[in-house]
Amino acid sequence: MLYYKDIYEALEEGKQIDTVFLNFARAFDKVDHEILMSKIVKHKIKGKIAKWLNEFLNERKFRVVANKTMSDEEDVTSGVPQGTVLAALLFLIMITDIDENIKESIVRCFA
Structure with missing residues (x-):
């Protein structure tokens, strides 16, 4: 609902709307250990x-x-063990800065 609220408000204010959806297919398998x-x-x-x-x-x-x-x-050589709470936490650490270089935008993350 928050996403729709953001769109509604942007339209009301005449702002540009761009939407990007990312699908992290096999995300837990592809986590680079060094980067993490x-x-x-x-x-x-x-x-x-x-x-x-x-x-x-x-x-x-x-x-x-x-x-x-x-x-x-x-x-x-890559990935986090699936089926553990720790794996989910490590994946979140991996993607926590995904919006770091996006300026003047509203970023919403959801699963």
């Missing part, structure tokens, strides 16, 4: 918590089973 860690530091999360988060992200492995054959272990 730099944002964690930027938010002044440091010490043992930052170290633990770095290990949580970077010390993970995976295997694939196909036709009853298991692959060798590989490192997980």
Whole structure:
């Protein structure tokens, strides 16, 4: 409803309206660990918590089973573990500055 209110008010004031919708397909799978860690530091999360988060992200492995054959272990190089509250929080940290360079606009984020 807030979105419609913004549009209504802009029309009433004769302002220009532009809308951009972003769909973060497979968003949790594509989180770059280095970029996320730099944002964690930027938010002044440091010490043992930052170290633990770095290990949580970077010390993970995976295997694939196909036709009853298991692959060798590989490192997980991107993404956050899905199904955890922490994954959602880490994704929010990743996108929290998405509107940083948008000036003189109303930015609304919703899921």
